[in-house]
Structures are given as C-alpha cells and as structure tokens.
Amino acid sequence: MKQSPNDKRNAIPPELAAALPGALGAAPRIAHARFRIGDTVRHRMFGFRGVVFDIDPVFANSEEWYEAIPVAARPPRDQPFYHLFADNGESSYVAYVSQQNLVADETGDPIDHPAIDALFERKADGGYALGASRWH
Template sequence: MIDRAHFAPGDIVRHRLFDFRGVVFDIDPVFANSDEWYEAIPEAMRPVKEQPFYHLLAENEDLSYIAYVSQQNLVADGDHGPVDHPQIDAMFDGLEHGRYRLRAIHRH
C-alpha cells in the first residue's frame, strides 16, 4: 500500500505505460471512482485501490481530456513544458519553475 501522495496539484506528470501527460488538479487518497470504471481495466493492469489516485488535465498527440490515474502509473514529467489543455487557464494561474500555480479559488 502507498499511503502518501507523491504529486501535488500543479505538478506535471506522465503516464508510465501510455503516451500521455497532464497536470494534477485533484487527489483522492484512495480509489474513489466507480466499480464499473475499475472493472473496465484489464485485470493484469488493474492497480490496487489503496493508493492515491490523481485527477489530471491530460493530453496526448490527438486530444485533451480528463484522466484518473493511480500513483503507481505516474512519473514526474521531465519536459516541464506547458500542457495544452483548454481548462488550464480556468484552474491555474500559469506555469512557473516546471509546475502550475493553482488558482486560489481551487485550493482546499
């Protein structure tokens, strides 16, 4: 079991297995999505529920979307470049030193 989050809102991350990256905008300390969503993941790749899960403003070469990803499947993004997602400006104040500054209205 992984008990503490390795990433914070504003961090830019990359998926370990799939070719996409994104910005963390929220964190669940353990899995908090639907059972249907969880069961749709192939069993051999299904992450354990008892770890942080991250909500990301994600992008790949083709599109922007919202992703929900387990901590075990994320690594820090080494590019530190901007993420091209249409909701970035609504959630963040800009990119500074390789991470986004969360707008005050969205801080917990």
Template sequence: MMKASSAKFAIGQVVRHRVFGFRGLIFDVDPEFDNTEEWWLAIPEDIRPHKEQPFYHLFAENAETEYIAYVSEQNLVPDHSGDPLRNPLIGEMFTRDPNGAYRAKPIIAH
C-alpha cells in the same frame, strides 16, 4: 486496519502515464480509489491497479486530444520535460509562473 497512504504527487505537478505515455497536470487527489466499480473493472485485469493507493485527477493530453483522466499513483511518473501543457481547462484553475511551474489560482468565495 488499512494504513493511510499519502500522495506521492502534488496538485499542480506535471506527470506522465507510465504505460500509455500521455501527460497531465494534477488538479485533485483521492487518497484511494473513488470511482465506479464499472470503471475499475473496465481496466484489463493484467494491468488493473489496486484500489488502496492514491488516485489522481488530471487535465490530460496526448498527441490527438485533451481530456480528464483518473490515474492510480502506481501508473504515474514525474514529467520533467518543462514543455507546457495545452489542455484548455488548465487556465481555469492554474497559472504558469516564469519558471514553468503551474500554480493554483486563488479561490474567491462569492
């Protein structure tokens, strides 16, 4: 039986990719891999993460562009730079408080 893992990072936390250096804001967490086998196999085998760990959905950005990323916990580190993120999707779900932290907006049911 697999031991349930708990996420090391939280929704609203800014992180950086350990290998590729891009930054992102976590907006969702899967307790373990929940993407396609094709996606997983497209990762080079020598750096392919194991599936039995949390995977994070990020509003990500690098020097050139903004995008959505799906990243294993083993490939993330906290980003303590305090620099704001520019991904335009962030404003739909988060606000940035005076201390620079990102807070999820309240969800209003219709």
C-alpha cells in the same frame, strides 16, 4: 498514579474499546501522495502528460470503471488516484490514474488542455500553481 476527572471523561467505554482492534484492522492502508495539485506528470505506460487538479487518497471512482481495466493491469485500490487535465498530443481530456502509473514530468513543456487556464497559472519553472482567484 491518581486518575484526574478528565481521564474518565476521555476514556473509551469498554464495549467500544473491545470493538476497536477489529475495526482499526479493517481500515484501508493509505499511502502518501507523491504528487501535489499543479504538478505535471506522465503516464508510465501510455506516455500522456497531465496536470494534477485533484487527488483521492484511495480509489474513489465507480466499480464499473475499475472492472473495465484488464485484470493484469488493474492497480490496487489502496493508493492515491489522481485527477488530471491530460493531453496526449492529439486531444485533451480528464484522466483518473493510480499513483503507481505516474512519474514526474520534468520536460517543462506546457500541457494543452482548455481547463488549465481557469484553474492554474503557469510558473517560471514550467509548472502550474493554483490561480490567485482559487484561494479563499
């Protein structure tokens, strides 16, 4: 088969191609996020509920934060981590939780957090959608 001029322009230089298998092999596996921004979720172990407002495809918090988790409960870093406006029935706060520790919250009950109204609108089904002012 005859090579076109574009084939040469788009070809990977041999020295780079030789390095790619190792570089690609070292890349972290990224799991797909189960939840979306606006979804309501519940923590599997601690039971608090929250609204997802941001998602990291892999762990992206500080090393100190990660090391503070007891080893037996420490989740793998190569999974999505969710930023939540959380409510535990007594107080509201921002939580950072691994995907393995979250399940969908099907109650439809509202989450009591002061930042929710600034970012989300309540949907008829009890969920949350980004407010119209958040779309560009």
